[in-house]
Amino acid sequence: MVETLPVGRTQLQQQRLELKRWVMAFLSSHKTLLTVLWIAAFGSVFLWQRSLGEAGFTIFAKAGPGRPIPKMRPFAFNLTDFGGVGDGVADETAAFERAILAISKFGKRGGAQLNVPPGKWLTAPFNLTSHMTLFLAEDAEILGVQDDKRWPLMPPLPSYGQGRERKGARFGSLIHGQNLRDVVITGHNGTINGQGQSWWKKYRQKLLNNTRGPLVQIMWSSDIVISDITLRDSPFWTFHPYDCKNITVRNVTILAPIFEAPNTDGIDPDSCEDMVIEDCYISVGDDAIAIKSGWDQYGIAYGRPSRNILIRNLIVRSMVSAGISIGSEMSGGVSNVTVENVLIWSSRRAVRIKTAVGRGGYVRDITYRNLTFDGARVGIVIKTDYNEHPDDDFDRKALPIVRDISFTEIYGQGVRVPVRIHGSEDIPIRNVTFRDMSIGITYKKKHVFQCAFIEGRVIGTIFPAPCENLDRYDEEERLVLRSESQNVTDIDYDI
């Protein structure tokens, strides 16, 4: 019965209540010296139990913290078996390392699970191993140490050539993995907290000589699942899968302050294929999602695209950047991306594709369906002059291709500029389709559907009225009006 109570703390309160009731009943029937002795004995047993911790076993209720932890592998361990303390002060790095070393021996037998019990577990960065499940109990919180000397430096990503914000080496991630297979990070909504505040501050004060580290970064790996947990306050990008295959992110909450948490992107699939991101809530200090594939000449040389990515059923928010982005680093190419059933609220931009001369690569076969914008400065954005480069050696002739993009069932309210698609003579946008769009605008100006160097069509009812660059078709897909001027430029960054 007590087992069904939701949280360990509630259970403890319940135990206390039961003890009190029992003692009262006892006192009223036998007011003897024996009673006092009994109370003393019970009291000390109770105190002893408390010293074992709330989650310890008890004689009043069956053992077990809040929710029983499911066994998802043939073998399961508890972080406390390896010296974990969980008081938020002790350094748990060695406990994590010992646990993961032990788990690495179980690969051939189906792998093993590491349970992180309720508590606060302060750690420096550590590496995962293959065939492991990291399970964060309800009220379990892994905290990243803030001392940057404890974060190892790693070489730049090959497809970036440089650190993304400082040249040379970059900090690794709090939870890291390379060349792995079959890794699960899940739980009862436990939290991985990067405690990024000190990093954001140092970054703003220009005290860092290296690019900040992500919260979770998995490289050159496959069959990765992240589900049912919370990721928060990453120093830099939150989850960064790099050159991975078959990754699922499901039912995850990702949080960072919406202002002054620089570059805390939510999820950045980078040269990844076969990825699903679904049922997540993301509210962060930069893009909620940004699909990437390397930077200029380094990304072109590395040549690994991001493709076959499905993003659905999300609620996202980004006051600084955009809800769902592609780029700006896309030099290995990005294709076959579907974004559907997404609510983007109170954001600077809803969806954005960003690139620049020098990137090379392509963005194509991108489908947006059933998106709702609830309060955004700009709704749909394509920007082709996002001129951040790793160094001056980029190839000015490396022009990205942007084409075959469709927007269907796009709704919204409280949007200032619903569409701003800014192609250029060098990077024209081709074959864009709009079908069924109705976005309530906050700004009564004619050209709120802004275009330049774009070729494509609108089908059916589109509000606000589309730019003249696009061909117009009726609901039955019969041509109504052919555009005479795909190169017309009607872009106004002042509204």
Ligand SMILES: *[C@@H]1O[C@H](CO)[C@@H](O)[C@H](O)[C@H]1NC(C)=O
């Ligand atoms: C882990 O061990 C601690 C201390 O022994 C215990 O309180 C907790 O219930 C255990 N948790 C799991 C998930 O086994």
Ligand SMILES: *[C@@H]1O[C@H](CO)[C@@H](O)[C@H](O)[C@H]1NC(C)=O
């Ligand atoms: C994790 O593994 C990588 C690759 O072997 C290594 O470079 C890095 O230093 C390791 N990180 C930690 C914290 O041990």
Ligand SMILES: *[C@@H]1O[C@H](CO)[C@@H](O)[C@H](O)[C@H]1NC(C)=O
């Ligand atoms: C999503 O996560 C929450 C919190 O961890 C959990 O209560 C809920 O059951 C999960 N939803 C699904 C569909 O698994």
Ligand SMILES: *[C@@H]1O[C@H](CO)[C@@H](O)[C@H](O)[C@H]1NC(C)=O
């Ligand atoms: C999971 O925890 C986060 C952070 O505490 C919270 O915002 C979110 O609502 C929780 N998710 C569920 C499904 O309970």
Ligand SMILES: *[C@@H]1O[C@H](CO)[C@@H](O)[C@H](O)[C@H]1NC(C)=O
């Ligand atoms: C950063 O580099 C500068 C110049 O080389 C050096 O003076 C400073 O101590 C470095 N800062 C850190 C935090 O390493």
Ligand SMILES: *[C@@H]1O[C@H](CO)[C@@H](O)[C@H](O)[C@H]1NC(C)=O
């Ligand atoms: C993808 O990964 C999941 C989780 O490890 C696994 O169950 C599934 O079989 C993998 N799919 C493929 C096609 O390998």
Ligand SMILES: *[C@@H]1O[C@H](CO)[C@@H](O)[C@H](O)[C@H]1NC(C)=O
């Ligand atoms: C495109 O991606 C989806 C997953 O979103 C996948 O099912 C489909 O096979 C991919 N199409 C191609 C042509 O690879």
Ligand SMILES: *[C@@H]1O[C@H](CO)[C@@H](O)[C@H](O)[C@H]1NC(C)=O
């Ligand atoms: C459209 O997306 C919303 C979430 O934003 C969802 O509630 C709704 O069911 C979706 N509609 C369809 C037809 O899938």
Ligand SMILES: *[C@@H]1O[C@H](CO)[C@@H](O)[C@H](O)[C@H]1NC(C)=O
């Ligand atoms: C235009 O893009 C759509 C996908 O949005 C694709 O199905 C179609 O084949 C493309 N047309 C051309 C001529 O490339």
Ligand SMILES: *[C@@H]1O[C@H](CO)[C@@H](O)[C@H](O)[C@H]1NC(C)=O
């Ligand atoms: C429009 O721009 C495209 C791409 O830059 C160019 O090839 C074409 O000649 C231009 N057309 C006109 C009429 O200027």
